[in-house]
Amino acid sequence: MQAKWISKKELKKLLTAWTKHYLVYAPIDNDHELAFQMVKEPARIVVDGYSNTRYPAKSLFLPQSEVLMKYDGILHSVENTEKEKILFGIRPCDAHAMQLLEHALVDVENPDLYWKQKRESAIVISKACIAPEETCFCTAVGGSPFNTADSDVLLVEMGEDYCVYVLTEKGISLCKELPDAEDTQLQAVKKLTKKVVGRMPVLLPKQELHNALMASFETEFWKDVSQSCLGCGVCTFLCPSCFCFDIVDETVRKERVRNWDTCMFRTYSLEASGHNPRPTKVERTRQRIMHKFAYWVDLIDEIGCTGCGRCVKYCPVNIDIREIAEKALHREFEGMKK
Amino acid sequence: MKNCYEPFPMHIERIVIETTDTTLKSFELTFDREADRKDFFVKYNPGQFCQLSIFGKGEAPIGIASAAWEGDFVRFTVQKLGKFTSAIHAMHVGDPIGMRGPLGNGFPLDKWKGMNILVIGGGCAFSTLYAMTKHILHPSHRADYAEITALYGTRNSGLCLYKPVIEEWHNRNDIVVHQAIDVPEDNWKYHIGFVPAVLEEMAPKPDNTVAVLCGPPVMTKFTLPILTKLAFPPERIYTSLEKRMKCGVGHCGRCNIGHKYVCKDGPVFTLKELQELPNEI
Amino acid sequence: MPTTRDQKIQAEAKRLLQEGVVDVVIGFTKGTLPYKMQPCFIQHAEDVEQLELNGLCSNNLAVYLNHRPKDERTAIVVRGCESRAVQTLVLENRHARENLYLIGVPCIGILDLQKIQQHEQDPVLAIQEEGDQVHVTLKSGEKTFQRSEILHNACLHCNHPLPVNADMIIDEAGLFEERTFDKSYLESFRSLSLKERYQEFTKEAERCIRCYACREACPMCYCEECFVNHSRPQWVDSTIDPAGQQAWHIIRAFHQTGRCVSCGACERACPMNIKMTYLTDLLNQDMFKEYDFEPGLDPALMPPFLALGEDNEKFGVGPEGSHAG
Numbered sequence: 001m002q003a004k005w006i007s008k009k010e011l012k013k014l015l016t017a018w019t020k021h022y023l024v025y026a027p028i029d030n031d032h033e034l035a036f037q038m039v040k041e042p043a044r045i046v047v048d049g050y051s052n053t054r055y056p057a058k059s060l061f062l063p064q065s066e067v068l069m070k071y072d073g074i075l076h077s078v079e080n081t082e083k084e085k086i087l088f089g090i091r092p093c094d095a096h097a098m099q100l101l102e103h104a105l106v107d108v109e110n111p112d113l114y115w116k117q118k119r120e121s122a123i124v125i126s127k128a129c130i131a132p133e134e135t136c137f138c139t140a141v142g143g144s145p146f147n148t149a150d151s152d153v154l155l156v157e158m159g160e161d162y163c164v165y166v167l168t169e170k171g172i173s174l175c176k177e178l179p180d181a182e183d184t185q186l187q188a189v190k191k192l193t194k195k196v197v198g199r200m201p202v203l204l205p206k207q208e209l210h211n212a213l214m215a216s217f218e219t220e221f222w223k224d225v226s227q228s229c230l231g232c233g234v235c236t237f238l239c240p241s242c243f244c245f246d247i248v249d250e251t252v253r254k255e256r257v258r259n260w261d262t263c264m265f266r267t268y269s270l271e272a273s274g275h276n277p278r279p280t281k282v283e284r285t286r287q288r289i290m291h292k293f294a295y296w297v298d299l300i301d302e303i304g305c306t307g308c309g310r311c312v313k314y315c316p317v318n319i320d321i322r323e324i325a326e327k328a329l330h331r332e333f334e335g336m337k338k
Numbered sequence: 339m340k341n342c343y344e345p346f347p348m349h350i351e352r353i354v355i356e357t358t359d360t361t362l363k364s365f366e367l368t369f370d371r372e373a374d375r376k377d378f379f380v381k382y383n384p385g386q387f388c389q390l391s392i393f394g395k396g397e398a399p400i401g402i403a404s405a406a407w408e409g410d411f412v413r414f415t416v417q418k419l420g421k422f423t424s425a426i427h428a429m430h431v432g433d434p435i436g437m438r439g440p441l442g443n444g445f446p447l448d449k450w451k452g453m454n455i456l457v458i459g460g461g462c463a464f465s466t467l468y469a470m471t472k473h474i475l476h477p478s479h480r481a482d483y484a485e486i487t488a489l490y491g492t493r494n495s496g497l498c499l500y501k502p503v504i505e506e507w508h509n510r511n512d513i514v515v516h517q518a519i520d521v522p523e524d525n526w527k528y529h530i531g532f533v534p535a536v537l538e539e540m541a542p543k544p545d546n547t548v549a550v551l552c553g554p555p556v557m558t559k560f561t562l563p564i565l566t567k568l569a570f571p572p573e574r575i576y577t578s579l580e581k582r583m584k585c586g587v588g589h590c591g592r593c594n595i596g597h598k599y600v601c602k603d604g605p606v607f608t609l610k611e612l613q614e615l616p617n618e619i
Numbered sequence: 620m621p622t623t624r625d626q627k628i629q630a631e632a633k634r635l636l637q638e639g640v641v642d643v644v645i646g647f648t649k650g651t652l653p654y655k656m657q658p659c660f661i662q663h664a665e666d667v668e669q670l671e672l673n674g675l676c677s678n679n680l681a682v683y684l685n686h687r688p689k690d691e692r693t694a695i696v697v698r699g700c701e702s703r704a705v706q707t708l709v710l711e712n713r714h715a716r717e718n719l720y721l722i723g724v725p726c727i728g729i730l731d732l733q734k735i736q737q738h739e740q741d742p743v744l745a746i747q748e749e750g751d752q753v754h755v756t757l758k759s760g761e762k763t764f765q766r767s768e769i770l771h772n773a774c775l776h777c778n779h780p781l782p783v784n785a786d787m788i789i790d791e792a793g794l795f796e797e798r799t800f801d802k803s804y805l806e807s808f809r810s811l812s813l814k815e816r817y818q819e820f821t822k823e824a825e826r827c828i829r830c831y832a833c834r835e836a837c838p839m840c841y842c843e844e845c846f847v848n849h850s851r852p853q854w855v856d857s858t859i860d861p862a863g864q865q866a867w868h869i870i871r872a873f874h875q876t877g878r879c880v881s882c883g884a885c886e887r888a889c890p891m892n893i894k895m896t897y898l899t900d901l902l903n904q905d906m907f908k909e910y911d912f913e914p915g916l917d918p919a920l921m922p923p924f925l926a927l928g929e930d931n932e933k934f935g936v937g938p939e940g941s942h943a944g
Contacts, residue, residue, distance in 0.1 A: 033892065034740075049740045054890065055828070064828060065858035068343050071393045075436060077341040110342035110587040133742055134652065217616045228658040230682065233830035234890045244591030247343070247584045248857040251394045256343075259829070259857050261584075261592070267848050268592055271582045272398075272420030275555070277595075277618050281686070290616070291594070298597035316836050316888035317678060318650035318657035421851045 001148075003186055004164040004178035008047070011155075011162055015088065016042040018174070022123075023085040025060055027053055036060060036087070047089065048157055051133045052308060056240040057094045058101060060087060061118040062260075064237070068114065068247070069256040080113070082121040086174070092147035092154070093138045093308040095126045097240035099150045100296070100304055104243045123170045126151040130196055135309030137322055139200035143306050146193050156189055163189045204325060206293075206303050212328045213294040217286070221333035225324050226285035228317045229264075235311035235319070236262035236288065241304055244268070263287045289324055342587050345391035345436025346374040351411055353431055358496030361418045362462050363427060364403060366411040367437060375410060381440050382406055384447065384470035385578060385606045388439030389586045390414060390426065398422035399583045399601070402440060403465035403500075405472035412437070415465040415499060441586045442605050445470050445550065445576065450483065456542050457488040458561060460533050460553025464490055464499055466578055467552050471513070472503075480512055487542060491518040491533035491557070495526060516540060534560040537568075544570045551577045555619070562609060572609035579605050579619065595619060624724065624791045628696055629667040631722050631787060635694050636664040641720050645683055646696040647676040653745040654732060658683065672696060673748055674730040674766065679884040681705045681838035684714045692718050698726035700773075700882035702782035703915025704838040707878055710921055713841060723785025725793025728766065728774035729883070733892055735769050751794075766794065773883025773896050776804050784918045800913055802904045808897060820865070820898075826891040827864040833895060834871065836888035839878045846870060872898035877906040877922040880915050 006014070018024050024039040027046045034053045039045055069075040102119065105112035129136065129145035138144060148154050152171035156163040163185060166175045181189075216222070236242040237260055246261035246268075261268055264284050270276045278284050296304030305321065312320050327333075347370040354364040369375035384405065389397045398420075404413035418427045429435065447470070455474065459467045467488075474483055488507070492498045498517070507515045518529035518536045529536045533553065542549075549570050551561055558577060565575050581593035581600040588602030596615040598604065612619070621630040632644040648659035648669040656675045660683075661667055680695050681704035687693065693714075697705060702721055709716045735755050736743050745756040753764045767775070774780075780795040782788060808816065831847075834840040847855050847867055855870070856863035872895070879899035886896055906912050910923045920926075 046740075051740070051742065065860065068341075074347050074434070075345055075391070075393060077344045104591075105589050107588065110589070111339065112343075112589055113339060113341050134744070214616070227660050228683075230832070230835035230888070232832035232835040232888065233828075234832050234888075237828050237830045238890060243589070245584070245589075246857070247397065247590070248853075249394050249396055250856060250858065251853075252856075254393075256393070257858055258343075258590075259859075261590070262830075263591070265831075265848075269582055271580070272423065277581070283618065287594075287618075290596075295594065295597035312651070314890040316832050318652065318655040320651040323651055 002166040002172070002175075003181040003189075004166060004175055005161060005181040005185055006164055006178050007161050011047070012042070015039075015045060015047075018086055018088075023083055024088055025085060026088040036090070039088075045088070051129070051131070051136070052091050052094070052310070054238065054310070054314070056097075056238055056308075056310065057087065057090045058097060058240050058243075061098065061115055061122070062101060062105070062243060062245075064260045065257055066114060067255045067257050071249075071254040071256065075256055077113075080117045082117045084121050084123070086123045086125060088125045090124060090126045090151075091129060091308070092126055092145060092149070092151070093136075093143055093306040094240045095124055095150040096138070096143050096147050096306045097308070098124075100241045100302075100306070101243050102150075103300060123153075123174060124151045125153040125155065125171075125174075128154055128156040128193075130157050130192060132196065132200060133309060133313075135312045136307060137201045137309060138307035139197060140202065140204045140322070141303040141305050141307045142203065142206070145196050145200065156192070158185070158188060158192070161185075201322075204303070204329065206297050206301075209303075209325060209329050210294045210297040212331055212333075213290055215331075216328055216333040217290070218338050219333040220336040220338075221328070222282045222286040224336070225289075225319070225327065226282045229281045229285050229319055230317055231264055231266070231281050231284070232316065233260075233262040233264050234314050234316065235321075236260075236264055238310040238314055239305075240308055240310070241292070241306055263291070285319075289321065289328075292321070293325055293328075342438070342589075343585065345389065345397070345438045346371060348412075348435050348437045350429060350431050350433045350435060353429075356415060356499045356501075362415060362497070362499060363418075364413055364415045364499075365426065365429075365435075366404070366413045367435060368411050370434075378412065378440060379406055383440070383444030384473045385444030385466050386440035386442045387466070387586075387605060388412065388414070388437050388441060389583070390416075390422070391436030391438065392422065392425050392429075393436070395422045395425040397436075397438075397584070397586075398426075399441070399580075399586060401463075401466040401469075401578070401605075403469050405469050405476065407476050407478075408472065413469075415462060417462045438586060442601060443603065445606055447473070450548050452546075453483065454485040454487070454543075454545075454547040455483055456547055456549040457486070457490075458533060458537065458549060458551045458553070459488070459490045460557040461492055461497065462499065463552040463554060463578070463580075467550060468500055468503075470550070471507075475507075475510075475513060484546065486513040487516070487540075488513060489516040489518065489533060489537060489540065491520075491529075491536065491553075493520050495519055495523055532560070533557050534564045537561060538564050541568060544568055544574070548574045548576060551575065565609075572613055575609040576606055577609065577612070579607060624789055625671050627789045627791065628672060628722060628724065629670050631789070632661060632667040632670055632694065632696075633664045635720060636661070636667070641692040641694040643687075643691060644670070644694040644696070644722075645680050646670040646722075647672055647678075647680075650675075654735075654743045670696070672724060674727060674753065675746060677729055677771075677884070677887040678836060679704055679838050679880075679882045681708060682836060682884070684708055684719075685838065685841040689714060690718065692720070694720040694722055696722045696724060697782050697785060698724055699777065699780040699782055700726075700880045701838075702785055703779065703880040704882065706783055706915040706918050707880065707922065708838060708841075709918070711925065716918075721782060721785040721787075723782030723788040725782070725788070725791060726774070726777070726780035727794040728770045728777070728780075729887070730766075730769050731771040731887075734771075735764065771883050771887060772804075772894075773881055773886065776802060776900070777881065778913075779916065783916055800907050802900050802907075805897060805901055805904060808901070820868070821861065823893045823895065824864045824868045825861060826893050827859065827867065828891060829859055829863070829867065830890065832888040832890060833885035833893075836884040837875075838882075838884075839875055839880070840871075846874075868893075868895060868898065871895075872902060875899045876902040877910070877912055877924050878914055879903055
């Protein structure tokens with residue numbers, strides 16, 4: 001890892017220069033709503049002052065709707081036309097989530113090429129969070145506002161400058177012109193990191209939580225926590241680490257497409273026979289939480305939630321995943337009916 | 339690199355109406371491309387399934403009902419149930435169809451070498467058991483296993499799959515076949531009653547034996563306790579699960595039970611494995 | 620003696636549970652965030668103190684009648700729109716009125732977080748309501764709003780803030796007066812050219828992420844299988860391309876004609892801030908013009924499209940059947 005330094009003014013120039021050689025995706029302000037979009041006018045990039053985009057950055061690699069194949073008597077895969085691109089300004093929680101998605105979608109035998117090609121063609125420049133929101137809890141699930149996972153470069157806003165951590169070869173190629181950070185500057189970054197992280201929630205004991213959730217599986221706990229759930233897809237669609245999808249034939253366009261799907265929908269697990277292993281919102285809510293806090297731990301010994309807080313912030317009925325985890329951890333299900 | 343979502347082109351070579359109510363048909367598919375055929379047979383292990391694909395109707399995971407030695411085709415026995423299966427039932431010999439696979443783990447046939455095998459099937463779920471039994475009965479494999487016993491139950495005799503072959507099995511001396519129907523019929527020579535009851539009556543010995551169970555959920559539910567009662571240990575009871583699936587390769591999420599995906603880690607599980615997973619079948 | 624609105628609600632809920640009149644009281648309680656309230660389901664008299672009602676209660680609680688057992692004796696804290704949704708659900712045989720007990724509250728309106736939080740970069744940290752005034756702490760500093768400035772549009776355009784056919788009314792002043800049907804805010808949209816109207820509609824629908832929060836938040840959307848999920852045949856394009864997004868919004872609105880109670884719960888649930896009540900209000904305006912009908916106001920009057928047979932010329936004056944029994 002290298003630590004470099006750049007002024008805000010210089011970074012803007014650099015961003016403009018990059019747009020000439022790469023496709024650059026960055027947070028753009030659309031009617032007061034931030035979204036990752038391809039940059040046409042560098043001046044419209046929102047560089048500072050935001051917490052995160054509402055719509056998750058995963059959409060750049062696993063688009064909500066994506067044509068997989070075209071049909072002309074048989075199905076042909078669409079060609080890979082991915083160009084090298086820069087993803088600027090993604091938050092560490094969302095970058096961390098890409099590691100989880102990589103694990104879910106790419107295995108040796110059957111890699112998801114659509115994801116893989118998009119992911120490999122991207123240089124990820126993430127931005128540390130110096131002012132996390134009230135709904136942020138990355139530190140509780142093993143992340144940090146300064147997490148470097150899955151980033152090529154991590155920027156830390158330091159007053160009128162940025163400290164630039166260059167993490168990979170890809171990152172070096174972009175930042176080689178920048179001067180190294182001085183020791184006093186790095187000390188200041190360290191101090192800031194400590195201050196910001198110190199205000200964040202403490203780490204959840206993942207194995208203990210896993211065990212508690214497994215023990216809660218058949219109790220009325222889930223009836224209780226899912227009671228107000230409406231059954232919409234907000235929590236999962238906005239989640240940076242949810243990856244479930246559906247494959248659908250669009251016959252008019254003669255395309256086989258995939259769309260994000262969600263375990264919160266009734267049709268998701270409904271079988272042709274009419275049997276549904278998750279017939280009500282009780283089982284579906286349980287699946288969402290168990291997947292993140294138990295099944296991921298079984299699989300890779302990591303929690304599958306990166307603490308971005310979108311589901312907390314945008315749930316129409318304020319179902320709060322942090323609260324459910326806490327309740328499970330405190331074994332509130334004990335004594336509840338099976 | 340291969341796109342794991344792209345089906346390869348196949349054609350329907352033969353269609354057999356299996357049951358008198360015509361809701362079950364077997365489709366034998368052949369490969370359009372030699373490379374696909376090679377690739378398939380290198381990987382294929384009985385107990386696996388394929389995603390069959392008809393553009394406009396989507397895909398459906400169907401268990402493979404043929405043994406590799408039968409020829410350069412792949413058999414699927416399909417019950418007419420939903421959008422996809424109704425479409426394939428309307429298809430004819432010579433029609434093109436897409437296929438992805440083989441998918442899933444299949445039965446651990448190597449692990450079972452030297453053991454007795456008790457095959458328990460019900461209704462249309464017998465298809466992969468049929469493929470497995472055929473595989474084992476082949477002269478070059480039969481000596482690898484000890485006694486083979488099969489119990490196959492259907493609601494009535496008309497709903498029995500693969501009738502000519504099963505008839506032939508009755509006359510072989512290297513397999514013991516028990517057949518059962520739910521209610522008496524004229525000229526029925528075999529058992530009357532539900533699979534769990536017949537199994538209990540048969541009282542197979544658990545020693546050095548694996549029990550392989552595939553059937554409708556209700557049959558599975560009532561047969562497992564009988565096997566346990568007969569002292570079959572859970573690590574020697576195998577079953578194959580069905581779930582709604584889309585990708586078939588463990589990416590799309592929907593067929594999980596706990597941290598296992600039925601499409602990738604299954605569809606074959608031991609009872610012991612299932613007991614360690616959340617109860618959500 | 621209970622004095623505040625919340626205390627009065629709590630006292631009534633307590634009585635209902637203690638006397639065994641109902642099994643559950645559905646209301647709102649404090650959420651986990653300073654700007655959120657959450658629905659709650661009180662089953663024990665000792666828990667009634669959790670019940671609160673304020674301008675941050677953004678859902679329509681009638682929606683839960685579609686989730687809960689039909690034979691459950693249920694009390695619901697209802698504002699005007701929620702009571703009208705309950706009426707409509709009862710008319711559509713979703714619930715038996717005798718199993719329901721409506722604790723009516725004259726409405727003070729629902730606050731629109733989007734109007735408070737002008738920029739995503741400036742999140743709301745705390746909200747304090749004080750009569751007509753609302754004090755808000757934003758990341759950028761304190762701000763005081765007049766309630767009317769930051770009301771949700773559905774509440775600004777509400778004609779009937781008083782609960783209909785409630786079993787009791789909490790004796791507190793609401794914020795609005797009842798008024799005769801007035802959706803004049805739609806005139807600016809109606810006056811646009813066809814092309815401009817389509818542009819307006821497109822601008823909203825194109826943000827749709829097909830999460831169906833609007834559907835699930837709506838008491839009137841209770842179909843076991845929604846048209847948009849139907850697969851044999853598949854009616855609507857499944858993707859987030861305009862064809863699918865627009866078909867969803869248009870057909871959803873049409874299914875609400877003469878049924879939508881204009882509560883705006885759909886818009887408040889939408890994670891993408893898509894405006895959609897204008898569509899159902901436009902259709903309801905037509906229903907008012909044609910049939911003099913407003914959803915949920917008359918507990919005996921079926922919505923026209925449910926009541927009209929092929930030979931009915933005019934709603935309400937036709938043969939038997941246009942009135943529910």
